[in-house]
Amino acid sequence: MFxxxxxxxxxxxxRLAFAALGVGLSVMLILVMWAILEGLLRQEGAYVKxxxxxxxxxxxxxxxxxxxxxxxxxxxxxxLEKIPGVKSANPITGARTNVPTPNGTDSLSVIGYxxxxxxxxxxxxxxxxxxxxxxxxxxxxxxxxxxxxxxGDRLRFPDRSRKIVALSSGTNQxxxxxxxxxxxxxxxxxxxxxxVNFFALQVGPGKTHRVQAEIRKRFxxxxxFSKSTFVTNNEREIRDGFEPIxxxxxxxxxxxxxxxxGLTIYTATTExxxxxxxxSAVGADRTDLGGIIIRQSTLTTLLGFAIGCLLLFPATWxxxxxxxxxELLFPGWLFALTAGAAIVMALAASYLPIRRLARxxxxxxxxx
Amino acid sequence: xxxxxxxxxxxxxxxxxxxxEVLAVRGIDLALESGERLLIMxxxxxxxxxxxxxxxxxxxxxxxQVVLDGEDLYEHDDKERAHxxxxxxxxxxxxxxxxxxxxxxxxxxxxxxxxxxxxxDAGSRATELLEDVDLGSRMDHRPRDLSGGEKQRVxxxxxxxxxxxxxxxxxxxxxxxxxxxxxxxxILRRLSEQGKGVIIVSHDQRLMKIASRVVSIEDGxxxxxxxxxxxxxxxx
Numbered sequence: 001m002f003x004x005x006x007x008x009x010x011x012x013x014x015r016l017a018f019a020a021l022g023v024g025l026s027v028m029l030i031l032v033m034w035a036i037l038e039g040l041l042r043q044e045g046a047y048v049k050x051x052x053x054x055x056x057x058x059x060x061x062x063x064x065x066x067x068x069x070x071x072x073x074x075x076x077x078x079x080l081e082k083i084p085g086v087k088s089a090n091p092i093t094g095a096r097t098n099v100p101t102p103n104g105t106d107s108l109s110v111i112g113y114x115x116x117x118x119x120x121x122x123x124x125x126x127x128x129x130x131x132x133x134x135x136x137x138x139x140x141x142x143x144x145x146x147x148x149x150x151x152g153d154r155l156r157f158p159d160r161s162r163k164i165v166a167l168s169s170g171t172n173q174x175x176x177x178x179x180x181x182x183x184x185x186x187x188x189x190x191x192x193x194x195x196v197n198f199f200a201l202q203v204g205p206g207k208t209h210r211v212q213a214e215i216r217k218r219f220x221x222x223x224x225f226s227k228s229t230f231v232t233n234n235e236r237e238i239r240d241g242f243e244p245i246x247x248x249x250x251x252x253x254x255x256x257x258x259x260x261x262g263l264t265i266y267t268a269t270t271e272x273x274x275x276x277x278x279x280s281a282v283g284a285d286r287t288d289l290g291g292i293i294i295r296q297s298t299l300t301t302l303l304g305f306a307i308g309c310l311l312l313f314p315a316t317w318x319x320x321x322x323x324x325x326x327e328l329l330f331p332g333w334l335f336a337l338t339a340g341a342a343i344v345m346a347l348a349a350s351y352l353p354i355r356r357l358a359r360x361x362x363x364x365x366x367x368x
Numbered sequence: 369x370x371x372x373x374x375x376x377x378x379x380x381x382x383x384x385x386x387x388x389e390v391l392a393v394r395g396i397d398l399a400l401e402s403g404e405r406l407l408i409m410x411x412x413x414x415x416x417x418x419x420x421x422x423x424x425x426x427x428x429x430x431x432x433q434v435v436l437d438g439e440d441l442y443e444h445d446d447k448e449r450a451h452x453x454x455x456x457x458x459x460x461x462x463x464x465x466x467x468x469x470x471x472x473x474x475x476x477x478x479x480x481x482x483x484x485x486x487x488x489d490a491g492s493r494a495t496e497l498l499e500d501v502d503l504g505s506r507m508d509h510r511p512r513d514l515s516g517g518e519k520q521r522v523x524x525x526x527x528x529x530x531x532x533x534x535x536x537x538x539x540x541x542x543x544x545x546x547x548x549x550x551x552x553x554x555i556l557r558r559l560s561e562q563g564k565g566v567i568i569v570s571h572d573q574r575l576m577k578i579a580s581r582v583v584s585i586e587d588g589x590x591x592x593x594x595x596x597x598x599x600x601x602x603x604x
Contacts, residue, residue, distance in 0.1 A: 283454025
């Protein structure tokens with residue numbers, strides 16, 4: 001009965017097109033919303049994930065980079081490195097600051113790191129790699145592109161101007177793009193003499209828990225986080241802030257899609273109720289009739305899903321133009337999940353038409 | 369030796385309840401034998417449609433039974449009754465009731481596919497049936513492109529798809545011109561000669577010419593009629 005389902009739909013091509021387009025828009029919205037969240041999560045956790053450190057030491061009471069301003073004494077570097085299992089303790093300091101650009105004023109998070117160890121610095125470049133010296137910075141490529149800057153340009157910070165020596169990739173954090181400078185240079189910028197914000201510790205394999213326990217014992221004024229916990233802490237801000245909104249938006253998009261398919265299939269079923277009566281008279285049982293409805297509904301939503309996927313191309317292009325700092329991430333599971341949601345949409349949309357068919361009087365086919 | 373294909377015993381059907389109750393069919397006994405062409409005649413509102421709906425397993429009687437293959441149709445649940453209709457009964461309707469989205473061949477394939485035939489088997493059987501009713505060249509046309517007579521012949525081919533022993537035809541010539549009506553009547557006669565039992569519900573007097581038995585229904589009661597034109601050799 002697949003043939004009948006398909007031909008019933010194709011008999012009204014315009015209605016099918018509208019329904020599939022409606023579902024497509026709903027699917028596209030679900031995908032884009034989720035891709036924004038995934039992009040945000042990746043952006044937010046990217047710095048910690050890509051820094052070659054297994055333990056992060058922050059001021060007690062602080063849990064992540066984004067919230068508050070952790071301050072730890074720079075003097076604990078040597079004692080930290082004396083803890084068995086610790087290979088190196090790498091100081092990191094940073095601050096968010098506004099900088100004038102050719103396109104106006106924009107904010108930038110400047111991170112100071114030990115350029116000798118490289119820990120805490122940029123991990124990927126879109127230009128030739130470079131380690132910034134005092135008076136130099138490596139700037140996020142997205143920031144440079146939107147601000148109209150390139151390598152060799154100078155960027156005026158509150159204390160002095162610095163020359164851009166390279167552009168980094170993967171360092172766009174949605175509302176916050178990263179720039180990297182020499183540790184002492186950035187300490188001067190943020191006037192944080194004798195203190196740093198974090199220590200990123202490189203520890204031997206399997207030593208993380210023991211090192212954390214030892215730090216807690218020796219330095220009660222700091223908290224040592226494992227890399228995975230620190231990543232989670234940093235992502236939590238996004239999850240807490242965006243996930244509830246995302247679920248509401250995705251829910252709305254789902255129900256809009258459901259309403260469109262439901263109404264389309266219900267209308268088509270009502271219009272063809274006599275033909276369903278004929279089918280019932282010639283020997284179709286309720287399962288057969290329900291199967292036709294479900295097939296129609298599934299075909300419509302799958303077509304809508306395909307259209308939704310195609311609409312991603314103009315949608316991502318438009319987002320790239322309007323909000324270039326927004327990173328969209330489309331993992332494979334997101335498409336599988338949305339396809340699953342489309343199937344659920346199809347099944348749910350079939351409910352009322354099937355109920356209507358259950359009340360169908362097949363004897364009505366004898367009435368002229 | 370003709371065998372009884374379908375038997376109705378004490379068939380009754382009422383609609384509404386209390387003072388508004390209307391008894392549409394009252395205590396009807398009826399039997400259809402193989403090769404028989406039973407014409408049920410009666411004016412509008414006489415209970416013809418109610419009777420044929422009950423005989424076809426589409427309307428549960430208020431009392432009585434319809435026996436098909438030794439079993440009461442209405443002792444089965446909806447799903448089993450649908451299966452019995454699919455295998456044992458063919459329906460021809462006044463307004464053809466073809467599925468508008470499908471071609472003639474696909475319409476005939478529907479009952480075959482419902483019965484579990486493969487696409488290929490259903491296709492070849494449908495082609496064969498449509499050629500039998502002289503529609504070999506029209507089988508890829510949709511109903512809107514067919515004449516009334518052609519539509520009714522497609523409907524007959526569809527009714528015969530699963531090789532039922534019984535054909536129920538409700539006013540099969542009512543929407544046809546005289547030539548098409550004659551063709552349809554001829555097909556029905558040919559089918560009964562092949563051993564099928566045909567029940568025709570109609571008020572078309574021309575069909576009396578092909579009927580082997582005529583009964584009339586009035587106020588829900590059945591009355592055997594002497595068919596003045598009963599002559600199997602006569603042209604319809």
